[in-house]
Amino acid sequence: MKKEKEILKWLNGELSDREIEDLKQSEDFHTLEKIAHYSAHLDTPKIDAQEALAAFKNRNLTKKKPKVRPLYFKTIYKVAAIFVVLLTSAYFLFSNSTQSFETGIAQTKTFKLPDNSKVLLNASSKITFNEKNWNQQRDLTLEGEAYFQVQKGKTFSVKTADGIVKVLGTHFDVKQRDNYYEVSCFEGLVSVTYKNTTVKLPPGKSFRVINNRIEKTDDFDAETPSWLQKESSFNQIPLHQVIAELQRQYGIKIETEKIDTTQLFTGSFTHTNQKTALESVTIPLRLSYKIKGKTIIFYKYEVQ
Amino acid sequence: MPEKKNSLCEESYFSDFYIKNIQSATNFAYYKSGDSEAALDLVQEAFAKIWENCSQIDFTKVKTYLFTSINNLFLNSVKHQKVVLAFAKDTPPQDKTNQSPEYLLEEEEFKIKLQNAIASLSQAQREVFLMNRIDGKKYREIAKILGISQKAVEKRMSAALKILKEQIENI
Numbered sequence: 001m002k003k004e005k006e007i008l009k010w011l012n013g014e015l016s017d018r019e020i021e022d023l024k025q026s027e028d029f030h031t032l033e034k035i036a037h038y039s040a041h042l043d044t045p046k047i048d049a050q051e052a053l054a055a056f057k058n059r060n061l062t063k064k065k066p067k068v069r070p071l072y073f074k075t076i077y078k079v080a081a082i083f084v085v086l087l088t089s090a091y092f093l094f095s096n097s098t099q100s101f102e103t104g105i106a107q108t109k110t111f112k113l114p115d116n117s118k119v120l121l122n123a124s125s126k127i128t129f130n131e132k133n134w135n136q137q138r139d140l141t142l143e144g145e146a147y148f149q150v151q152k153g154k155t156f157s158v159k160t161a162d163g164i165v166k167v168l169g170t171h172f173d174v175k176q177r178d179n180y181y182e183v184s185c186f187e188g189l190v191s192v193t194y195k196n197t198t199v200k201l202p203p204g205k206s207f208r209v210i211n212n213r214i215e216k217t218d219d220f221d222a223e224t225p226s227w228l229q230k231e232s233s234f235n236q237i238p239l240h241q242v243i244a245e246l247q248r249q250y251g252i253k254i255e256t257e258k259i260d261t262t263q264l265f266t267g268s269f270t271h272t273n274q275k276t277a278l279e280s281v282t283i284p285l286r287l288s289y290k291i292k293g294k295t296i297i298f299y300k301y302e303v304q
Numbered sequence: 305m306p307e308k309k310n311s312l313c314e315e316s317y318f319s320d321f322y323i324k325n326i327q328s329a330t331n332f333a334y335y336k337s338g339d340s341e342a343a344l345d346l347v348q349e350a351f352a353k354i355w356e357n358c359s360q361i362d363f364t365k366v367k368t369y370l371f372t373s374i375n376n377l378f379l380n381s382v383k384h385q386k387v388v389l390a391f392a393k394d395t396p397p398q399d400k401t402n403q404s405p406e407y408l409l410e411e412e413e414f415k416i417k418l419q420n421a422i423a424s425l426s427q428a429q430r431e432v433f434l435m436n437r438i439d440g441k442k443y444r445e446i447a448k449i450l451g452i453s454q455k456a457v458e459k460r461m462s463a464a465l466k467i468l469k470e471q472i473e474n475i
Contacts, residue, residue: 007465008458011436012443028469034398035468038411038418039437041395044331045340049323056322056348061355 011036100128103144105251106271108227113140117156118149122175122227123248145175147225150188162209163194172201173225180241181209186223210238226268233268242269242281243298250274257299259287312366313358321366322351328439329370332449335431336378338387346381350374371449387430388423391415414472421471429464432457 006023009015015023023029101121103109109121114134121127125144130137138156150156152169162181165174170188175181183192185201192199192207194214199207206217218235226233232245240261243254249271267284269277278296282289288301311317326347333343350373354361361369397411422430432450435441443461447454 004462008443008461011461011465028473031469031472032465034414035418035465035472036437037398038391038395038415039422039433039468040440041392042389042419042422042434042438043392044334044389044438045343047327047330047344049326052326052344052348053319053322056351059348059352061352 007032098128099131100126102126105247106249113138115151115153117151120147120149120228122146142174142176144177145173145227147171147173147228163192166191166193171224177241177244179211180244182217183207184220184225186225210241227271230271231268232271234265236264236266238262239265239285246277246281250277253295255295255297257297259298259300312354312361312363318355318358325367325370326351328435328441329374331439332371332431332435333374333378335387335389335434336375336427338389346374346377349377368449368451372451387427388419389434391419417472418468421468424471425464425467429460429467432460433464433468436461 003023003026006015006019010020010023024033101109101111101119103121103123103125105124107123110118111121112118113129114131115138117138119127122145125142125146127140127142127146129140138150138154139159140157141159143160146158148156148158148167149171150167150169154168156167156169158165158174160174160176160181162176163183165172165183167188167190170190171186172188172190173182173184173186175183181194183190183201184206185203187203190201192201194207194209197214201207204219204221206220208215208217215236220235222233232242232249234242234245238261239259242265243256243261246252246269247254249269252274263285265281265285267280269280271277278289281287282298286301287298289296289298291297312321329347329350330340330343333346334340337343337346350370353373354366354370395415397408399407422433425433432446435446435449436443441449443454443457447457450457
């Protein structure tokens with residue numbers, strides 16, 4: 001077909017009148033013109049748009065809702081609740097975690113608190129404190145005996161069953177045993193609160209409570225508690241307290257026969273030699289001891 | 305276009321779209337099937353599909369969607385048959401001044417030839433040719449509706465013309 005491009009343009013209404021005149025001169029255009037003319041008059045079904053629309057609406061079509069994947073909020077809430085519980089409990093469990101140090105019989109332990117304060121724990125003692133809160137609140141709980149070398153800073157308090165010791169930065173020893181409570185200051189100033197009384201201790205002074213009675217104590221001139229040198233010293237202490245300390249340091253059981261355990265003892269015993277220790281307690285009190293299995297019995301020398 | 309995509313779901317907008325396109329859509333279906341009743345049914349069904357899925361159809365492509373739907377529905381349902389289109393009764397002869405009986409007879413003969421020739425076109429050629437001739441659509445518009453390139457439309461058009469001319473001149 002000649003002039004194909006022009007013919008296509010002509011059918012698409014893109015030719016000017018002059019170009020159409022040119023096209024008409026071509027030989028076989030006559031037929032094409034006829035085709036174009038008559039084909040345009042082919043009949044098509046005439047649609048009444050409004051009528052068709054009305055018929056269409058009678059079809060009662062329903063719009064398909066776009067697929068919505070429901071969010072299972074209930075499940076999500078459940079899961080979220082579990083997480084909240086887990087997270088909060090984990091927070092309290094771990095962040096408020098209390099750190100504790102414990103010693104058994106005949107054992108001592110040295111450790112540092114988060115602020116570098118040094119703690120020496122004597123036998124059968126326990127310290128608990130809150131590690132996370134330490135910088136805000138230097139509080140710890142003590143059962144037993146410990147020597148503290150406190151770094152300067154905020155108030156440092158040691159809570160025991162018997163009383164509270166508050167210091168700013170000193171070296172001191174706290175001993176809390178059954179019916180026995182003693183605080184000794186080695187450096188700085190220590191404030192001891194026992195029941196309703198508060199006592200300020202300068203270095204070399206002790207505060208002692210035995211059987212709920214405040215006892216008068218002599219000054220001492222040691223620079224550290226004697227137990228740090230593996231020795232227990234006593235200054236007018238009832239014998240049963242001394243025996244209790246012996247039991248703690250050696251892990252032995254001591255019984256007494258017809259002995260007044262309230263009599264006072266002044267002296268010391270070593271932590272390294274059981275025989276020497278037993279002798280250094282018994283001989284000054286004119287006592288003797290015998291070993292019966294795992295038990296050691298103290299008795300009066302004269303009786304035998 | 306300024307309208308939002310989901311405006312298709314609004315009844316007034318949809319009705320507007322329906323009124324605008326019902327005739328040419330039906331013609332399109334008619335070129336394919338040659339059956340005016342089946343054509344309207346096809347178109348109604350295609351519109352129904354659009355209405356049901358209005359929220360998912362891209363607003364700018366809804367016209368293409370309509371014609372594609374008609375095509376698919378046609379392929380699925382209507383038996384392929386020879387499509388013979390009738391002329392309108394008041395078809396004017398090309399040369400309105402010539403009223404001689406010979407001329408008119410000649411023209412009537414030509415019309416029959418043309419009818420048969422159009423029926424012999426392939427479906428793709430016929431729909432393009434008739435959309436251009438009857439609906440007066442431009443190639444670009446046809447291309448957009450059918451989802452093909454304008455070049456493809458021109459090729460079909462050209463092939464259709466060639467066949468028509470050959471058929472008419474040979475008989």
